[in-house]
Amino acid sequence: MVQYQYTARDDSGEKVTGTQTANSPQELRVMLRRKHLFVVQIVERPTAPAARSRSRQRRSGRIKLNDLVVMSRQFATLIDAGMPVVQTLQSLVAQTENGMLAAILAQVQRDVSGGSSLQSALMRHPRVFNELFVAMIAAGELAGTLDETLEMAALQYEREADLRAKVTGAFIYPALVVFATAGVVAFLLIFVVPVFQHIYDQFHVQLPIATRLLISMSALLTRWTLPAMLGLAGAAAGFRRAIRTRRGRWYWDRFKLIVPLLGNLNRKVAVARFVRTLSAMVRGGVPLLKSLGVAANTSGNVIISAAVASVARSVRDGNRIWVPLEASGEFPPMVGRMVAAGEESGNLSLMLEKLAGFYEKDIDITVDRLTRVMEPLLTIVIGAVVLFVLVALYMPIYNLNNVMK
Numbered sequence: 532m533v534q535y536q537y538t539a540r541d542d543s544g545e546k547v548t549g550t551q552t553a554n555s556p557q558e559l560r561v562m563l564r565r566k567h568l569f570v571v572q573i574v575e576r577p578t579a580p581a582a583r584s585r586s587r588q589r590r591s592g593r594i595k596l597n598d599l600v601v602m603s604r605q606f607a608t609l610i611d612a613g614m615p616v617v618q619t620l621q622s623l624v625a626q627t628e629n630g631m632l633a634a635i636l637a638q639v640q641r642d643v644s645g646g647s648s649l650q651s652a653l654m655r656h657p658r659v660f661n662e663l664f665v666a667m668i669a670a671g672e673l674a675g676t677l678d679e680t681l682e683m684a685a686l687q688y689e690r691e692a693d694l695r696a697k698v699t700g701a702f703i704y705p706a707l708v709v710f711a712t713a714g715v716v717a718f719l720l721i722f723v724v725p726v727f728q729h730i731y732d733q734f735h736v737q738l739p740i741a742t743r744l745l746i747s748m749s750a751l752l753t754r755w756t757l758p759a760m761l762g763l764a765g766a767a768a769g770f771r772r773a774i775r776t777r778r779g780r781w782y783w784d785r786f787k788l789i790v791p792l793l794g795n796l797n798r799k800v801a802v803a804r805f806v807r808t809l810s811a812m813v814r815g816g817v818p819l820l821k822s823l824g825v826a827a828n829t830s831g832n833v834i835i836s837a838a839v840a841s842v843a844r845s846v847r848d849g850n851r852i853w854v855p856l857e858a859s860g861e862f863p864p865m866v867g868r869m870v871a872a873g874e875e876s877g878n879l880s881l882m883l884e885k886l887a888g889f890y891e892k893d894i895d896i897t898v899d900r901l902t903r904v905m906e907p908l909l910t911i912v913i914g915a916v917v918l919f920v921l922v923a924l925y926m927p928i929y930n931l932n933n934v935m936k
Contacts, residue, residue: 599685697898728746
């Protein structure tokens with residue numbers, strides 16, 4: 532319910548003002564008309580939950596996957612308890628901790644109160660409720676199983692959050708080590724090497740090749756620090772702009788699938804997202820072609836998305852799913868075999884669910900192996916860099932002893 536402040540006139544033309552709660556302005560007009568009041572103006576007033584939502588919105592400006600997981604589970608629980616959708620949304624607004632999500636849910640509640648379907652109200656916020664969530668809501672509304680589809684949507688969000696955490700966690704340690712090493716080497720080149728160079732210049736001796744290379748790097752970094760930083764920033768901005776174009780994104784996603792060490796993991800992550808999404812959509816009662824279209828957009832890789840779109844076109848022409856899947860060459864053979872078995876047995880959703888579980892476990896193993904490989908590899912590379920700097924700095928000192936003798 533929303534609180535409104537209204538201005539109206541009675542049968543005698545006298546001006547009447549007041550406040551009244553209603554689900555929508557239209558409902559308020561009907562209520563006032565029954566009291567023989569003719570509406571002049573209606574203004575929505577912020578209720579306590581809405582005020583708290585706006586206050587939270589000022590403190591929280593980003594919606595995370597975990598926020599959507601909690602919201603979906605609460606939504607499913609309230610619907611399963613028999614609460615109407617409008618009251619459920621109102622309760623979610625009061626319970627949601629994320630301010631931005633609470634404000635959006637409040638808008639969805641107002642749209643539904645005004646006569647919109649839940650699917651239409653959610654579609655007005657595509658940055659928060661993705662195509663998968665909206666399609667599952669639509670299927671749940673149509674089949675009368677909204678609580679079940681909301682629970683499946685929460686599970687999808689939860690698995691996606693776990694997948695992101697696994698992949699991100701695998702690269703946090705290497706990134707921190709590389710960043711720290713680069714900072715230490717930059718400090719040595721800018722502040723330490725020039726001191727040693729001043730000492731070497733006093734003796735006028737021929738320096739080793741490694742030392743001359745190190746001094747040249749120091750001079751380059753010292754004199755061109757600002758241009759170098761600006762150049763790196765410009766290169767990063769240009770790269771980001773390039774991969775946002777259609778052609779640039781295609782080349783970048785293709786590179787991510789073939790790059791050594793990481794290409795196999797990137798392919799497994801994209802395939803796992805596709806299979807998991809398709810499994811949830813089919814299990815939720817969404818038509819197969821619609822499921823394929825949504826699953827194509829959730830893989831996170833345009834190469835895989837294009838392959839799935841080709842599969843959807845082939846299925847539309849009357850072919851079975853596994854045939855174009857294998858013909859695309861972008862999916863491991865196991866995907867085609869499991870899908871074929873599911874189509875043969877009539878349990879496609881079950882086979883897809885097992886396939887998604889297999890790939891999620893396989894990603895865990897791949898991330899673990901990758902971490903084990905990268906740690907000693909990084910140790911060797913960083914050790915070689917540090918050894919080069921130390922040898923280049925101290926080799927002339929031993930030569931200076933010979934010169935002084």
